[in-house]
Amino acid sequence: MKNRLLIICLFVITALSAQRQKASDSEHLPAEKIGKILFLPFFKDLNQIKESDFIKEYTLTNTSNLSFVAFFDRPLTEYTARLDPDVKRDSLFKIGNYQFALWIDDKEIYRSNLLPGAPQREVQDSALILNRPLINNINGQGSWSESFWNRLMNNGGEEALKDGRHHLHMEIRPYINVNHQVKTGPLMASGELILQVSRNPVIDILKIALHAPRPYDGFPVSSESFDTTKIKQLKGLINEGVFKRINSIIVINKGKLQIEEYFNGEDRNTLHDPRSVGKSFASTLVGIAVGNKFIASEDQKLGTFYDFKSYKHPGGKNEATIKDLLTMSSGFEGNDDDPDSPGNEEKMYPTDNWTDFVLNLPYDPVLKNKWHYFTAGTVLLGDLLNRSVPGGLEKFAVERLFGPLNIKNYRWEYTPQNLPNTAGGIRMNALDFAKYGQLYKNRGRWNKKQVIPESWVKKTLTRQVRIPNRKEEYYSYLFWNKSFKVNSREAEAFYCAGNGGNYILIFKDLPIVIVITASAYGQSSAHSQVTKMLESFILPAIL
Numbered sequence: 001m002k003n004r005l006l007i008i009c010l011f012v013i014t015a016l017s018a019q020r021q022k023a024s025d026s027e028h029l030p031a032e033k034i035g036k037i038l039f040l041p042f043f044k045d046l047n048q049i050k051e052s053d054f055i056k057e058y059t060l061t062n063t064s065n066l067s068f069v070a071f072f073d074r075p076l077t078e079y080t081a082r083l084d085p086d087v088k089r090d091s092l093f094k095i096g097n098y099q100f101a102l103w104i105d106d107k108e109i110y111r112s113n114l115l116p117g118a119p120q121r122e123v124q125d126s127a128l129i130l131n132r133p134l135i136n137n138i139n140g141q142g143s144w145s146e147s148f149w150n151r152l153m154n155n156g157g158e159e160a161l162k163d164g165r166h167h168l169h170m171e172i173r174p175y176i177n178v179n180h181q182v183k184t185g186p187l188m189a190s191g192e193l194i195l196q197v198s199r200n201p202v203i204d205i206l207k208i209a210l211h212a213p214r215p216y217d218g219f220p221v222s223s224e225s226f227d228t229t230k231i232k233q234l235k236g237l238i239n240e241g242v243f244k245r246i247n248s249i250i251v252i253n254k255g256k257l258q259i260e261e262y263f264n265g266e267d268r269n270t271l272h273d274p275r276s277v278g279k280s281f282a283s284t285l286v287g288i289a290v291g292n293k294f295i296a297s298e299d300q301k302l303g304t305f306y307d308f309k310s311y312k313h314p315g316g317k318n319e320a321t322i323k324d325l326l327t328m329s330s331g332f333e334g335n336d337d338d339p340d341s342p343g344n345e346e347k348m349y350p351t352d353n354w355t356d357f358v359l360n361l362p363y364d365p366v367l368k369n370k371w372h373y374f375t376a377g378t379v380l381l382g383d384l385l386n387r388s389v390p391g392g393l394e395k396f397a398v399e400r401l402f403g404p405l406n407i408k409n410y411r412w413e414y415t416p417q418n419l420p421n422t423a424g425g426i427r428m429n430a431l432d433f434a435k436y437g438q439l440y441k442n443r444g445r446w447n448k449k450q451v452i453p454e455s456w457v458k459k460t461l462t463r464q465v466r467i468p469n470r471k472e473e474y475y476s477y478l479f480w481n482k483s484f485k486v487n488s489r490e491a492e493a494f495y496c497a498g499n500g501g502n503y504i505l506i507f508k509d510l511p512i513v514i515v516i517t518a519s520a521y522g523q524s525s526a527h528s529q530v531t532k533m534l535e536s537f538i539l540p541a542i543l
Contacts, residue, residue, distance in 0.1 A: 029128060033071040037170050037191025043067040043133040057194040060161070062201070062241030065137055066149075070130040070172055070189040077125045079174035083183045087176065093121040096176035098130075099184055100148050103169040104160040110152040113175050113182060117339065118144040130172070130189075137244060142522020150524040161197050168193045203236035205229055213260040216268070216431045217406055218438075218446070222256035230541035231259060234533060238263055243529050245500070247272060248430040250515040251542060252438055258542065260431075264519075271411055271427040272517040275498030281401075281436075282381045282422035283326055283478035285393070287456030288400045294388045298323040298459075298477075305384050312360040322384070324368060325377040326477040327464045333362040334374040345375035345423070354415045354423075355383040371465045371475055375423045378478065379415065382422030394420050404451045405439065407432045424498060430515050437504040437513040440494075461494045461506065484531065486539040501526035505534075514538060 038054045042065045049069065058066070080096040081089055094116050101111040119127070132145035140146050153161075160166070169192055174185035210231060213221050238246045247266045251259035266272070289295045302308075303318030311317075316331055324330035334343020343361045351357045358380045386393040394412065397420065402410065410432065413425025420426070428436075435446075440461065444452035456477075463474035463481055474481040480497050483490040495505040501518035516533070520526035 029071055034073050035071065035187070035189050037068050037070045037172065037189045039191060039193045040067045040069065041065060042138075043131075043136055046129065046131050049131075055193070057196065059196045059198060061198050062244070063137055064135060065133070066135040067131070067133040068170070068191065070191075072128050072130070072188050075124065075126050075128060076174055076188075079185045079188060080124075080176050083174065083176045083185050084178055087178065092176065093124055095178060096174065097124070098188075099173040099175045101171045101173070102152055102157075103167075104157070105167050106169075107160070109156045109160050112148055112151060113177070114144060114148065137241065140523065142524065146522070147524060154524070161195070161199070163197050163200050166195045166197060168195050199242075201236075201240040201242070203233050203240070205232040205236065208232040208236050208239075210235065210259075211261050213257045216257060218435055219252065219255070219257040219431065222253050222258035224253045224256070224258055224542075226251075226253075226258060227541040230537050231261070234537035234541075235261060243533055244523070244525070245518050245520040246529075246533075247517045247519055248515065249533075249538065250430045250434045251538065252434050252441075252513040252515075253542060254511045255438060255442075257431075257434075259538075262430075266430075266517070268429055268431055269409070270429055271409065272430060272433075272502070273427050273500075273519075274424075274433065274496075274502035274504075274517060275500055275521070276375070276424040277433070277496040277498035277502050277504060278424040278426040279375075279378045279422065279478045280496035280504070281397075281426055282378050282385070283460060284401060284436075284452060285385055285389075285397055285422075286322065286326065286381060287452050287460070287477070289385060289389050289396070291453035291456060292389075292400070294390070295322070295385075298326060302380075302384075305387060306359060308359070311356070313362045316363045316365045317359075319365075320363070320368070322381070323477075325374075325381050327371070327475055328374050328377060328478075329367075329369050329371050329465050329475075330374065330377060331363045331365045331368040332358065332374060332377060333364055333367065334358070334376050335372040336375050337373055343374060343376050348376050348379070352416050354379045355417060369465070371467055378422045378424075382415070382419055383417070385422075386419050392419075393422075401451065404446055404449055405432070405435050407435060430517050433504050433517070434513055434515045437496075437506050437515060440506045441511070441513050461508065484534050484539060486535060486543055491539055491543075497527070499526070501530045503530055510543070512542065 040053050041055055041058055076098060077092055080092045097114040097116050099113050102109055133140060134145055134149040136146060171190045172188045174188060176183050210228060215221055237243055247264050249259060249261045290297055299321050301318060302320045308314040308317040320330050332343055333341060335341040336345050338344060348354050348357045358376045382393060389396040411427045412420040415421050439446050439451060440457055443454045444450055444457040460477040460479055462476060464476045467473045467475055472482060476494060479494045481494050483492040491510060492508040493505045495503055497503055500521040503516045505514045516530055
């Protein structure tokens with residue numbers, strides 16, 4: 001009877017939407033569930049959940065999933081409205097949200113006032129049920145609820161959830177922030193879960209075999225020795241989910257293929273989506289265009305390509321240069337780290353003309369020479385290239401870059417203007433990404449042909465702009481730069497990086513190129529886990 005009751009109530013709810021329900025429908029909720037948080041070992045749509053799916057105890061491993069369903073007596077907005085009656089109802093979404101708090105073994109570990117914006121306003125105005133993943137190792141994209149769990153783990157959760165039996169307690173409250181004063185409301189829902197944590201697997205390297213590399217076009221197999229134990233340990237940890245969603249590891253040593261490992265069903269033919277790694281290809285193509293005199297230099301002003309009088313906010317844009325875009329230090333008001341920035345990439349994607357989106361942005365000369373991550377600027381580089389090179393950008397890339405490297409199996413994503421998406425939309429297999437990295441290691445030469453001007457490679461592998469709020473990290477021509485700690489020494493690298501933990505690393509003083517592809521998209525640990533892999537396993541093994 002309880003199963004039927006829950007299924008019926010969930011059907012009524014989801015008939016309206018996946019996560020919305022009018023306050024007047026609250027009588028459909030089972031009374032015994034209102035004010036409770038229930039946990040599931042996976043994420044399901046509401047209309048698929050059965051009573052038997054809810055758990056009271058759970059074994060938590062590195063490959064586990066975990067989600068929750070919270071049942072409220074009224075929507076969030078009804079709560080936040082009572083915290084300050086003077087605030088207009090349509091403004092509550094901008095100043096308030098849910099507050100999540102987690103206790104482990106009766107000790108509060110983490111409390112977070114979720115930033116306004118997610119979940120969406122219509123959910124906050126109407127939802128009586130919140131159905132969200134906390135851990136999603138299957139297809140998680142770093143949603144706000146997953147990010148909350150990741151922040152928990154980074155703020156005491158790792159220490160608190162050591163292997164063994166633990167009691168988890170979770171609470172949800174409303175809050176608003178008025179004039180920098182946070183007001184928190186009464187308890188909306190709470191729940192309990194017993195966790196048997198087992199996140200430190202014992203790796204038996206005797207049962208782990210390394211993949212034997214085979215020659216690949218441009219890469220003979222290396223005979224250089226390396227610490228196989230280290231790589232077997234790493235492989236075991238990846239297989240056990242300690243390092244998540246790693247898809248491939250390629251090591252090129254002295255121009256030869258030394259290590260080639262694949263995971264999660266991928267192989268040397270898989271076309272991988274490395275997200276913003278593709279930005280670096282825009283830099284490469286600009287360099288080739290400069291070398292062939294299709295573009296005068298990276299110091300050429302944007303006013304020679306565009307009539308800014310035809311766009312909004314024309315002041316100052318004529319003086320902006322290609323180099324400003326390459327080093328992400330232009331005066332365009334675009335900052336992907338600031339959701340309110342006019343040029344934030346998320347505001348570009350819904351528009352029907354990405355180039356015009358950039359050209360119409362406000363411009364502040366004070367921002368010039370100050371680094372700010374500006375994806376839309378790389379889109380403008382793509383348009384600029386397409387205007388400048390014979391046959392257009394796509395044909396130029398084939399003839400001047402992919403052709404000389406004998407890269408044939410790849411796939412572009414395209415902008416609404418049907419141009420290759422230089423914001424990060426090129427898919428290749430891991431070994432072809434390694435070719436691209438080795439091309440820079442070779443100072444721009446491949447098969448005795450100068451593909452990229454050596455002077456351009458030198459500029460690219462030189463620190464151009466310091467990245468603020470990061471210790472000893474720099475930016476170059478759409479390449480990043482930092483050093484990795486390897487025992488008592490440091491290994492400096494210039495590298496391409498993309499969401500999910502994707503890397504092409506060219507080490508400055510070592511004959512090494514490393515490619516790591518991963519799909520931990522949106523996960524806060526995506527990049528930090530790659531750093532740990534490099535510093536604790538890969539670099540020590542090959543050095």
